[in-house]
Amino acid sequence: MVEMCAYPAFHTPLLDPDVVSFFTRALSQNQLAQSYLFLDGGAADTLGFSRALAKALFCDAGGCDQCETCYKIEHDIHPDVHVLSPEGPSGYLIDQAREVIAQAAQAPATAQQKLFIITDAHMLLGAPANALLKTVEEPPEHTHFIFLAAQAAHVLPTLVSRSQIVPFSAPSYTFLQDYLVGKTGASQAEAAIALKTFQSQQKALRFLSTPRLKEARTEFLRTLFLLETSSWYELLVKAETVSDLVTTCARELLEPAQEDEIDEAFFSAKQIKERDAAKKRAEQAHVHIVASALLSIGESFFSDVLLAKTGASSVTNQDVQSELQLYAQKTQTDQVLSATHLIAEARKNLASRVNPQLVFEALLLGLKENICQK
Ligand SMILES: [Zn+2]
Numbered sequence: 001m002v003e004m005c006a007y008p009a010f011h012t013p014l015l016d017p018d019v020v021s022f023f024t025r026a027l028s029q030n031q032l033a034q035s036y037l038f039l040d041g042g043a044a045d046t047l048g049f050s051r052a053l054a055k056a057l058f059c060d061a062g063g064c065d066q067c068e069t070c071y072k073i074e075h076d077i078h079p080d081v082h083v084l085s086p087e088g089p090s091g092y093l094i095d096q097a098r099e100v101i102a103q104a105a106q107a108p109a110t111a112q113q114k115l116f117i118i119t120d121a122h123m124l125l126g127a128p129a130n131a132l133l134k135t136v137e138e139p140p141e142h143t144h145f146i147f148l149a150a151q152a153a154h155v156l157p158t159l160v161s162r163s164q165i166v167p168f169s170a171p172s173y174t175f176l177q178d179y180l181v182g183k184t185g186a187s188q189a190e191a192a193i194a195l196k197t198f199q200s201q202q203k204a205l206r207f208l209s210t211p212r213l214k215e216a217r218t219e220f221l222r223t224l225f226l227l228e229t230s231s232w233y234e235l236l237v238k239a240e241t242v243s244d245l246v247t248t249c250a251r252e253l254l255e256p257a258q259e260d261e262i263d264e265a266f267f268s269a270k271q272i273k274e275r276d277a278a279k280k281r282a283e284q285a286h287v288h289i290v291a292s293a294l295l296s297i298g299e300s301f302f303s304d305v306l307l308a309k310t311g312a313s314s315v316t317n318q319d320v321q322s323e324l325q326l327y328a329q330k331t332q333t334d335q336v337l338s339a340t341h342l343i344a345e346a347r348k349n350l351a352s353r354v355n356p357q358l359v360f361e362a363l364l365l366g367l368k369e370n371i372c373q374k
Contacts, residue, residue: 009055009063009070014179014201016044016168027056032113035136035145037121037163039152043170045202046148047083050117053146054081058111069110076285077278079109083117089352091123097131104135104143113142121147122154129156136162176201184208189318196316197300198293207293212252216245220294223364224301225323227371228330235364242364243357246294250286254279291356295347298363302339305331335370342366 006028010020026032038046054073055063058080064070072078082103086092100116108114118124124132124147136145136159147163149155171179173195180191180201186208194204207213223230223238230238267275301324304315308328315321346363350356 007056007062008065009052009059012052014045014171014176015049015052019049019166019168022166023053023056032057032144033164034139034143035147035163037147037149037152037155037160037165039165039167040148040150041168041170042150043199044168045200046168047117047119048202049168050146050148054078054115054117057113057115075282077275077282080111080114081117082115083119085119086123089348091125092128094128094131097128100132101135104140108142113144115144115146117146117148119148121149121159124159125156129159133158133162171201176204180204180208193316193318198296203293203296206253210249210253212245212249213290213293216242216249216290216294217297219245220297221301221317221320224298224367225327227364227368230368232365232368235368236361239357239361239364242294242360246287246290246356249290250283253286253290254282287356288350291350291359292347295343295350298343299340302336302343305336306333309333309336331371335373338370339367342370
């Protein structure tokens with residue numbers, strides 16, 4: 001009989017206990033399926049669990065969170081654990097599918113197995129999906145796939161039928177709020193704002209543990225409140241400030257990880273080059289994460305304005321509620337709706353790898369133009 005604590009990677013109260021015992025059994029009996037479909041129901045942290053599973057699988061201590069293996073998995077630079085997200089504006093690209101097929105065909109670099117974590121599996125469609133299906137159906141012996149989606153109905157049926165489905169239940173809202181307060185020292189109100197803004201425990205945790213990110217939120221909200229009175233030039237400067245903050249936040253998010261740098265002597269020149277390239281990718285990925293967090297804050301701002309217009313008191317950004325009421329009074333509903341379209345547009349641009357400064361310039365100028373049309 002295997003104890004629940006066999007895998008330290010699973011030691012977090014946030015993980016679904018049923019899923020934990022299911023995978024504890026599968027791992028200890030060496031019976032991992034070749035393809036899983038994790039369903040988060042819109043709330044559970046399935047990506048976090050996928051990384052925990054990778055640590056349990058690859059770390060000698062079952063996921064100690066202190067060794068080189070765990071570090072690399074946590075930062076998505078482990079050569080045998082590939083975390084993918086759609087790189088095209090409308091989904092995964094054929095090149096991404098081809099790269100997965102090529103990587104799956106190679107023997108594992110350091111471990112006995114290879115793991116591919118395909119996030120947003122609902123965006124794996126058409127030619128890329130077809131290309132990948134054969135490998136998913138008959139994967140090389142050492143290869144495992146984990147597809148992440150909110151619901152099975154969103155995913156291609158051919159993919160669903162080839163995978164073992166694992167539905168996750170999300171912890172309750174109050175439980176999450178208490179957990180965030182305990183973990184970060186934030187107030188209940190701050191934890192509530194973070195959870196409501198980001199709709200994800202992982203993103204809320206990152207936000208609350210990064211002071212600079214909280215600063216960026218304050219700065220961005222202030223910019224939105226002052227859209228009407230700011231000059232065009234001031235907004236261009238603001239866009240630069242915001243994008244500088246994005247870069248600084250991204251670096252700070254990466255820094256704690258880089259402090260416990262592994263000794264260079266362990267690496268060959270080729271590995272150092274690969275690691276530097278991986279670091280660069282990680283930096284770009286973090287810039288994207290922070291910029292996208294600011295856009296979520298923008299979304300919550302405008303949906304609060306709509307709520308305030310209806311007289312509702314349950315806004316997300318409780319800390320600026322009275323300013324929101326004032327803003328709502330002088331803003332038309334259709335202006336708020338246009339503003340949300342502009343943010344959606346900014347998100348699309350960010351996904352197509354437009355430089356964040358240009359994204360924020362276009363967004364702020366667009367919002368100003370929109371707000372001045374009366
Ligand atoms: Zn470890």
